[in-house]
Amino acid sequence: xxxxxxxxxxxxxxxxxxxxxxxxxxxxxxxxxxxxxxxxxxxxxxxxxxxxxxxxxxxxxxxxxxxxxxxxxxxxxxxxxxxxxxxxxxxxxxxxxxxxxxxxxxxxxxxxxxxxxxxxxxxxxxxxxxxxxxxxxxxxxxxxxxxxxxxxxxxxxxxxxxxxxxxxxxxxxxxxxxxxxxxxxxxxxxxxxxxxxxxxxxxxxxxxxxxxxxxxxxxxxxxxxxxxxxxxxxxxxxxxxxxxxx
Numbered sequence: 001x002x003x004x005x006x007x008x009x010x011x012x013x014x015x016x017x018x019x020x021x022x023x024x025x026x027x028x029x030x031x032x033x034x035x036x037x038x039x040x041x042x043x044x045x046x047x048x049x050x051x052x053x054x055x056x057x058x059x060x061x062x063x064x065x066x067x068x069x070x071x072x073x074x075x076x077x078x079x080x081x082x083x084x085x086x087x088x089x090x091x092x093x094x095x096x097x098x099x100x101x102x103x104x105x106x107x108x109x110x111x112x113x114x115x116x117x118x119x120x121x122x123x124x125x126x127x128x129x130x131x132x133x134x135x136x137x138x139x140x141x142x143x144x145x146x147x148x149x150x151x152x153x154x155x156x157x158x159x160x161x162x163x164x165x166x167x168x169x170x171x172x173x174x175x176x177x178x179x180x181x182x183x184x185x186x187x188x189x190x191x192x193x194x195x196x197x198x199x200x201x202x203x204x205x206x207x208x209x210x211x212x213x214x215x216x217x218x219x220x221x222x223x224x225x226x227x228x229x230x231x232x233x234x235x236x237x238x239x240x241x242x243x244x245x246x
Contacts, residue, residue, distance in 0.1 A: 012237040013164045015055040015131060017139075018046075019154035019205075020169050022061035022092055024225070032064060034095050043099035045225065046136065048232045050105050055131040057161060059139045059154040060096060062088030082146035086113045089150060093140035094118060100136050107136040112144030112153070124160050131161065151209035159216045166218055167234070168205060169225035174243035175202050192245045204245060219246040 024042060027035040050056055065088035068081035093109040100107035108130050109119035119140065120126070130137050142153045151168075158166045172180060173188065175197070180186040194214040197204050204210065204222060213220050223242035224230045230241045 010052040011054050011235050013054055013235060015163045016165055016167055017057045017059060017154055017158035017163045018167045018169060019059045019151060022063035022065060025092055025095065026064035034064060039095050039099045043103040045231055046100065047103045047105060049235050050136060052235055054235060057131065057137040057139060057157060058096065059150055059157055060089050060092045061150040062092060065091060079146040086141045089142060090115060090119060090140040093138040096138050105136050107138060109138045109140055112141035128161050148208065149206050151205040152212065155209040155212040155218065158218055159212065165221055166213060167221045167223060170222055171224060171226055173224040173227060173230060173241060174222050175204060189243045190239055192243060194245060197245050219244060
């Protein structure tokens with residue numbers, strides 16, 4: 001396993017929390033499940049960032065295995081639906097950890113929902129220690145509480161482990177003034193203030209997550225995870241990709 005301590009100058013960031021949706025692991029759009037080829041692709045992308053010497057934590061969603069609103073819309077109790085979603089994120093976390101390890105990165109899953117046989121409990125100081133030792137951490141189980149999204153979990157963990165930035169991995173290259181898929185003249189923002197993002201209702205992250213970042217001055221970078229080297233470029237400080245909200 002390669003280890004590193006994050007003291008390289010290849011990136012302006014020393015410690016990063018990357019938010020990945022569960023859908024990133026799904027076989028096809030709208031399909032449920034985990035596609036091994038997607039998991040491997042994600043691991044290879046993460047490896048590129050890891051090789052810059054960045055201390056890296058990943059927060060994973062669970063939407064590829066379970067969508068709480070489907071249950072709620074059929075009369076399921078919200079708390080139960082959300083707990084099922086948290087457990088789904090642990091399954092995704094185990095899949096990612098396995099792929100990370102196979103790609104030469106030492107990795108740990110920490111979960112906010114206790115499952116001692118399969119993953120470590122989330123312990124803040126232990127998480128920081130793992131990062132300092134060059135291990136990739138996958139934060140699963142959301143915040144451990146119903147009614148909160150994994151976006152909020154990413155914002156919370158980033159603040160707790162003193163990350164430099166939260167990266168929101170999406171399928172678009174940043175934030176636009178209108179939908180770039182519908183409007184060919186849509187303009188990408190290089191940078192935005194928190195205030196502008198809220199006023200324009202740009203839907204970058206859910207409001208709880210966003211407020212948490214705003215109040216603690218945690219920058220958010222929206223980047224197209226799937227497009228060539230966009231993530232890598234962003235991690236090297238290239239401002240021509242993604243949108244920085246600060």
